[in-house]
Amino acid sequence: MSQKGLLIDVTACLGPSCNKCVVACKQQNNLPDGIEEKLSWRSFTVLQKQNGQYVRKLCMHCEHPSCVAVCPVGALAKKETGAVVYDVQKCMGCRYCMVACPFEVPTFEWNEWNPRIRKCTLCTGRIEQGLPTACAAACPTEATLFGDRETLIAVAEARIRRNAEKYQRRVFGLFEVGGTSVLYLSAVPFDVLGFPKKLTEEVPPEIPWHILQQVPHVVMLGAVVLGGSYWLYRRREEVAKLEAQMKAEKGHGVHEGGHHDA
């Protein structure tokens, strides 16, 4: 199956007066009703007002997800469809995914005795059946489009071309952190919409991975240094013992003159 994604055109969003995407998401995922400002176990998507502009936030479904890379037990996975999904059966609740996510997406059931990580699944069940995500199906305008990532990129670029004076000349998510499956179009700069400023095209989890690849070298080098040091220490002791022996044999009755200790 091809890589799916969402295109979110912030300029076409009707804001909280509509709110259909949020409601549809809550129904799809059996989440409690209510309007929240932040992502949490209660809502996998929210409409945030950022500097007068409404912007919908949800999991970006990164092409190279930090959460997937850092989870020690592989409880998070990137599917062929592009969806980043969570397997509660494997999770230990270490919350490294939350700390590592560049977009602050995964959330936690802080008041449950057996808590889960909660986040948008890109409606993985629906999209595998060929349906659009619940939020995209509910959107009355073209603010949320579901489709193949490649197609969405073409649509986004066409919208920018058609309306060059309106849009930022950039599709957010095309290259950030190595690319995301959720893409954004906006009239205002993306950091004004509350997206992190310092994102580069570098894939963040590549950094620890490069370091981890040094582990075999560290182990080998360390073993050689420590083993070598031990050998030296034993050798020095042996030599000292031998020298003492020789001195005792040879030097019996002879004065120490000129002879020095090892």
Next chain:
Amino acid sequence: MRKDGNVLLRPWPLIATAFIIAAAAIAVHRYIHGIGSVTNLTDASAWGLWIGIDILSGIALAAGGFQIAAAVYIFGQKKFRPIVRMSILTAFMGYLMFIAGLLVELGRPWNIWHCIVYWNVHSPLFEVAWCVMLYTTVLALEFSQVIFDKFGWKRMQEIFHKVSVPLVIAGALISTLHQSTLGTLFTAMPSKLDPLWYSPILPVLFFFSCIAAGLAMVIVESGLSKRFLKHEAPHHLMVSVSKGLFLALGVFAVLRFADLATRGALKLIFANRYETPFFWLEIFLFIVLPVLLLTNKRTRLAPRGLFAASFSVVLGLVMHRMNVVTTGFASVNQGYFPSWQEFVISIAFVMAGFVIVGLIARYLPVLPKEEAVVPTGAREDELEGYVKVGWSV
């Protein structure tokens, strides 16, 4: 005869008991109502005091174990023999407290064994998990010597003698990986962690800071054991340890500032920001104060001066790790500050660690023979029976 039934009425055991009971009550509440019911942790600050103290600092402070063991068994520094068992015991207890801490900190602690069966080699935390399991095993084996000596199991003592060197080498290697990988954990967040703490060489910084902190802990513990166990390692040994400490501090200080300069973060150290005082508190406690105390011959050679310098290093280390895990994320976590319950749990773990180390040092041959382990406030006629718990060097 042992007559310290009134031990519970002395201030420290009383305080420790109170903290441990309070912590147990908080833990029960946490297992029923969730982590959020006792902490100030939120989705934006998913890691806090428990990660900073019990896990990052606890492990760094346990680094004295592999260093002293390597010095004695690998590098032939036999003079450190009198403190090798205490250092290993401290490290062992540090790791056990760390694992106990995880059982409170993890959201689903009943799944802690999953890292044995579900592998993700791309995760630094996966490597950390394996280092913990392997090194705790090594420490248990290293410590087993004490049990064999206590009960005079000759055959086991011989076996131990044969495997001790490979064990110590394995311990040093695993520790090096474990300590540095705790730094690697944070290299995955280049856009989130503040430039005062983010660095691609975090693993190297974590390693050298643990070398310093581990040695500082050896000195601090010697001071505490003088106070609480009426036993003290020879002062000249501690002065020797402090030379290693000074060297490690120097290397760390140079690396820390060279790294800040290389990344162009030096301009931030005097910036008018929330992070600045935390940064300077860390630098003052971890580098400035100890270096001042250790370069001054009078303070360096005085037990109190050495203790103060080492204690400052310990606090500085804690400050560094807390900065990495909380202050460094201030831009996203909106100023997390731990709840009192988080403090109680963390303090209780530290106290439990000391209590257990103290009890073990009283009943098992951990401290050298020359200076017997004597219960606090014991009278001369009570000393009998304690002298023989020593061990031969």
